[in-house]
Amino acid sequence: MPAMTMVQAINNALREEMRRDDRVIVLGEDVGRNGGVFRCTEGLLDEFPERVFDTPLAEGGIIGTAIGMALYGLRPVPEIQFMDFIYPAFDQIVSEAAKMRYRSGGQFTVPMTIRTPFGGGIRGGHYHSQSSEAYFCHTPGLKVVVPSTPKEAKGLLTASIRDPDPVMFLEPKKLYRSSREEVPEGEVLVPLGEAAVRRPGKDVSLIAYGYMAQVCLEAATKAAAKGVEAEVIDLRTLVPLDEPTLLASVKKTGRAVVVYEAPRTAGFGAEISAILAEKAIEYLRGPIVRVTGFDTPFPYALEDVYLPNSDRVLAAIDKVMTF
Amino acid sequence: MVDALHIIRDDGSTDPRLDPELSEEDAVRLYRGMSLQRILDNRMLALQRQGRIGFYGPSLGQEAAIVGAAMAMEPEDWIVPQYREPGAALIRGMPLKELLCQLIGNAEDPVHGRQMPCHYVYRKGNYLSISSPVGTQIPHAVGIAWAMRLRGEPHAVLVFFGDGATSTADFHAAMNFAGVFRTPTVFLCNNNQWAISVPVARQTASATLAQKAPAYGFDGVRVDGMDALAVFRATGDAARRAREGHGPTMIEAVTYRLGPHSSSDDPSRYRDESEVALWRARDPIARYRRYLEHAGWWDDGREARLEQEIGDEITRAIQEAERAPPPAVETLFTDVYAEMPDHLRDQRDAFLAPRGR
């Protein structure tokens, strides 16, 4: 089994799905000759010259035409070069892709997977770092998926491409090349809507996704040195959310720290906190604590201040452990 | 090679019907601006490779199309950049040190290291703040120009954007508004043939970019973007018409991105060196130098002195900028709003408190 980075695993998933299903189309800026600015589509143009397209620089055009392809029965996998540049396509995603099934009574559907790198940690400043998953989680009709390991990136992307509904597949840039993992050739499927318990523990639940899942694992290791056993829940799919796994963990530990790198106000972790307050409050020993980005634009020089790190998570663990 | 307005001939003489007849002082100033941009780019790319700045996007090959256009504007006019136009900010008087501090992102950067390198701003020179999302600035330029008309002030706006940007919805909305409201906007499209790895033929099936303007009800002109006098002339004419109430013009400066898209890009993955060589032979700075020499305003001695002078200026700016400390943590929280709201103040205080300040 080859050891792959997340970039290679995504490339492998795309390649295998394109081989398996000739309805799968890749389109976007620089995805052809250049293989994508992060190289996720490297080599695909050579193997599938008629199904990989460098497009004009217009995100609304990329997503709008991908919706059209999906309506006609294809399985487009458009790439938005950075999630920060998705907004010209926002209308197409939230007004069109998300609502097509509902507004047509199921007569028309949009089986499309929008891949886009997101999140901080690469010194990208305001416009190459944002985590805007909350806008999309707030839009009924969209599924939202965030991998955090190479193998699961392959499995989740494959499941997303095969899903009958539009999926936002958000790739944490910070994890693109940060580690390698054995990724099997051939079919790997990780079903959408299932969270993973990354590390079991009985004292506190750390709930995160993407790069922050890794930060939580680091924090859990540090906490263990202090005798605190933290359980790390990696949500993997934000919509639909795996509530049973989430609730089982918090009911067991009685303490919850929710971590996300997006700005604090109305971030997806606020929804997690609300669910825990509604459905598990009688099990909680203390307040649900959030560790998040600040309510500021994403900075450049002070990126390390902005991004939650294991020390900030540890401070939150210390706080909830006082209850 | 290019069917477009050009003025400087191969031997350095000019087309007398079109020569803007610059004074020696202005002619040399334009040359200095282009040379500064070129030398700066090479120095900054080197600095990036040494890890002293995090990122850089050079404008190699586009000096005439950037500095020539900026020079044609009056100080009261506004300039709205895409991101590849530091040469225009410097012509407007932006101090080199300020630019260097932005590239480093330190405490003396006017925007406190908030933005990636190459996202400088210069209010004093009516030079707008830069955003990475391509095309977003073009409607702003139309709105600024519209406001000038609404206030009855006879100024114009120069907006820079690339060939790639002509595919954005914002470009088309901006062109349409400019046509409908006859705003004093000069649309300067730097058609450098590439948008990262995507060639201009993938942006449009139109024969030229300039031909989009007539569809919006105003003129589009194609100029040889490797000819600083042609760019200067076309921009100056368009700006004059705009100030006199005759509405917008689009200029397509046909040029070439001789370098990488940015320090993160490797153009050998997608284009042939032979194509680059063809355009390098039309280097806008060498061409303009022949014009200066033909006019009797330039020689090897002046060239050597200029290079030395610019090199020293840049070295000084780097040294001064590298002495500045990183931005203060507090600056993360300021300027989000005019007045810091309580929730943000709480976040700031909570973050700073355990650090014992």
Ligand SMILES: Cc1ncc(C[n+]2csc(CCOP(=O)(O)OP(=O)(O)O)c2C)c(N)n1
């Ligand atoms: C809306 C948007 N989509 C994608 C990008 C990524 N990107 C940055 S520059 C660029 C190419 C721009 O090409 P062009 O407008 O021709 O300008 P040039 O870089 O050639 O000067 C792309 C695709 C972006 N910054 N903004």
Ligand SMILES: [Mg+2]
């Ligand atoms: Mg271009």
